[in-house]
Amino acid sequence: MASAKTDAFTQTEQDLAAFAKLLSHPARIAILKVLAKHNACICGEIVEVLPLAQSTVSQHLKELKNAGLIDGTIDGPKSCYCINWKAFEKFNTEFNSLFSTLKTQNEKACC
Amino acid sequence: MASAKTDAFTQTEQDLAAFAKLLSHPARIAILKVLAKHNACICGEIVEVLPLAQSTVSQHLKELKNAGLIDGTIDGPKSCYCINWKAFEKFNTEFNSLFSTLKTQNEKACC
DNA sequence: AATATTTATCGTATTTATGCGATTATTCGG
DNA sequence: CCGAATAATCGCATAAATACGATAAATATT
Numbered sequence: 531m532a533s534a535k536t537d538a539f540t541q542t543e544q545d546l547a548a549f550a551k552l553l554s555h556p557a558r559i560a561i562l563k564v565l566a567k568h569n570a571c572i573c574g575e576i577v578e579v580l581p582l583a584q585s586t587v588s589q590h591l592k593e594l595k596n597a598g599l600i601d602g603t604i605d606g607p608k609s610c611y612c613i614n615w616k617a618f619e620k621f622n623t624e625f626n627s628l629f630s631t632l633k634t635q636n637e638k639a640c641c
Numbered sequence: 642m643a644s645a646k647t648d649a650f651t652q653t654e655q656d657l658a659a660f661a662k663l664l665s666h667p668a669r670i671a672i673l674k675v676l677a678k679h680n681a682c683i684c685g686e687i688v689e690v691l692p693l694a695q696s697t698v699s700q701h702l703k704e705l706k707n708a709g710l711i712d713g714t715i716d717g718p719k720s721c722y723c724i725n726w727k728a729f730e731k732f733n734t735e736f737n738s739l740f741s742t743l744k745t746q747n748e749k750a751c752c
Numbered sequence: 753a754a755t756a757t758t759t760a761t762c763g764t765a766t767t768t769a770t771g772c773g774a775t776t777a778t779t780c781g782g
Numbered sequence: 783c784c785g786a787a788t789a790a791t792c793g794c795a796t797a798a799a800t801a802c803g804a805t806a807a808a809t810a811t812t
Contacts, residue, residue, distance in 0.1 A: 538691075539667035539668070540671075543667040544667050546664065548665075550661045550662070551661070553657065553658065554661040555769085556650035556657075559654045559658055562743055563743065573789070574787090574788065583771070585789090585791080591789095593769095604778085604779095606779055607787060607788045608787090625740075631677070633677075633733075662799095668800095684759075685759080688759095693801075695759075696761080696762095696804090697800075697802065703760080718757060718808060720758080754811100755811080758810095760808095761805080762804085766799100767798100768798080769799080770797075771794100771795090772793105774793085775790100777789085777790075779787085780785105781784100781785090781787095782783100782786100
């Protein structure tokens with residue numbers, strides 16, 4: 531029954547929701563911060579910084595990668611991740627757009 | 642085992658994640674849009690607009706309200722909801738802050 | 753008072769998310 | 783070639799989210 535009737539909503543709404551879902555876990559926000567800070571690709575460093583098991587971090591990275599928010603390349607036995615700034619900018623813009631849209635009706639009396 | 646180790650993360654990270662979670666479902670984004678458009682409080686109108694059952698919509702409204710993103714007052718047999726612009730602005734600011742923070746390290750080479 | 757309207761809540765079913773240990777796969781160093 | 787290191791995947795357990803019908807509660811209408 532919990533089959534998320536996503537089809538009934540706008541594509542933009544679905545995109546925004548998907549992006550928001552990426553940010554809906556502190557670990558993924560923290561991962562993005564680490565990636566942004568070191569900018570250069572990290573891998574096991576993230577595991578050391580975060581209070582999560584390696585497999586769990588890897589899973590979060592996979593989600594971020596599948597959504598296209600980060601890129602990952604293999605570098606020897608290590609894995610290299612970095613933020614996909616193009617995708618990031620796209621989401622950022624869409625978010626700002628949503629916020630702007632909502633705020634256009636601000637300030638009116640209510641209830 | 643899936644007990645979300647939120648304690649290990651920053652308060653800001655948790656706040657952002659909680660806000661993002663609110664936006665992580667198309668229905669809630671759609672609800673916010675409706676509230677912003679009509680600005681004045683709505684109630685059953687949302688149910689008519691959305692492809693969801695009344696109980697489901699009510700549940701989403703409850704989540705938004707619990708998080709403080711919307712206010713709700715009882716108006717006779719109806720219920721009045723509207724966006725809490727103060728809370729909204731706070732989250733918007735925090736989001737922009739996160740985006741800015743991440744972007745400060747943009748443009749560098751990677752992988 | 754009786755009924756209709758509106759919304760919240762409850763109970764339940766199902767899907768998804770989260771987390772970790774164990775294992776596998778890949779690559780580097782010797 | 784063998785062991786160490788690194789990361790991905792698998793399997794499983796548990797928690798959270800989503801959805802809806804049914805019911806309850808409150809108020810308006812007649």
